[in-house]
Amino acid sequence: MGYLRISKIILPLDIKSLSMMERICSILIYTVPPLLLAILTCINLNNYFSIVMWILYCILFSPWFYYLLKYERLEKKYKIMSDIRFGNTYEFLSKLMVFSVPGIIITIITITYFLNQLNLGIIISSAFIVPSYALYFRNDVFNDESCIEGEEIIFGYIPTWYGLLSLAVGIYGYFNAFKLSSLTMTMTLGLITLIFQILFVVPDKFNRILSFEVRRKKGCILLLISLITLFFIISMIFSSHGVNFNNIDLSFESIIMKVITWSIAIILAILFARKIKDMNQK
Numbered sequence: 001m002g003y004l005r006i007s008k009i010i011l012p013l014d015i016k017s018l019s020m021m022e023r024i025c026s027i028l029i030y031t032v033p034p035l036l037l038a039i040l041t042c043i044n045l046n047n048y049f050s051i052v053m054w055i056l057y058c059i060l061f062s063p064w065f066y067y068l069l070k071y072e073r074l075e076k077k078y079k080i081m082s083d084i085r086f087g088n089t090y091e092f093l094s095k096l097m098v099f100s101v102p103g104i105i106i107t108i109i110t111i112t113y114f115l116n117q118l119n120l121g122i123i124i125s126s127a128f129i130v131p132s133y134a135l136y137f138r139n140d141v142f143n144d145e146s147c148i149e150g151e152e153i154i155f156g157y158i159p160t161w162y163g164l165l166s167l168a169v170g171i172y173g174y175f176n177a178f179k180l181s182s183l184t185m186t187m188t189l190g191l192i193t194l195i196f197q198i199l200f201v202v203p204d205k206f207n208r209i210l211s212f213e214v215r216r217k218k219g220c221i222l223l224l225i226s227l228i229t230l231f232f233i234i235s236m237i238f239s240s241h242g243v244n245f246n247n248i249d250l251s252f253e254s255i256i257m258k259v260i261t262w263s264i265a266i267i268l269a270i271l272f273a274r275k276i277k278d279m280n281q282k
């Protein structure tokens with residue numbers, strides 16, 4: 001029994017079964033050894049970078065430590081475990097992701113500062129704003145109720161998919177916008193990136209206008225693939241003309257080719273959407 005108890009402390013997955021002292025021991029197991037290693041490294045290298053990294057490590061994992069210590073309180077405030085699937089509810093997943101963001105931003109900015117890339121750190125950090133606000137405030141969308149259709153349990157609006165993709169699009173878009181030589185192009189691509197970040201966290205709006213059910217897995221994948229494809233096409237167009245704004249070809253032939261390309265892409269997307277709809281109806 002002693003070995004089983006120790007394993008539960010080392011891997012605190014069943015938090016309810018642990019006493020407060022055991023939870024504190026679990027936190028100390030993951031913080032004290034790295035601290036001792038950081039102190040030894042600091043003494044040997046004669047600098048404080050290892051101590052800073054340990055502090056960042058604690059800040060980064062502080063939401064998990066808080067989760068261990070305040071599990072009962074969080075369970076009363078939020079419904080942690082889902083009644084319709086294995087794991088956490090979508091509501092709690094959203095909050096858990098958002099609570100991790102401040103530590104991630106502090107870590108990114110601190111590390112990029114030491115690497116003399118603070119501007120890059122700020123750009124990456126800005127990509128967290130839209131998904132964080134959306135996941136925190138849109139409880140009416142990212143919840144387990146979105147997984148219920150009549151008596152059937154469906155995929156729903158899973159916050160990890162929409163939130164992380166919105167974040168990835170933001171990092172990619174803002175980083176590429178920062179590299180452009182023209183201020184006009186930079187601001188335009190930055191605005192487009194912001195719009196697409198918002199589009200990724202409003203799946204309920206798409207569900208009202210699209211012919212297929214976005215809450216189902218096939219519909220969700222179709223929507224996300226369509227948004228990702230469209231965003232990367234636009235960002236590549238900007239990147240290819242990013243050296244000089246005057247390099248953009250606005251000739252009649254170029255415009256016609258772009259219209260044809262986009263028309264084909266839209267037609268293929270519509271056909272793909274109809275195929276997915278037919279598959280869902282079967």
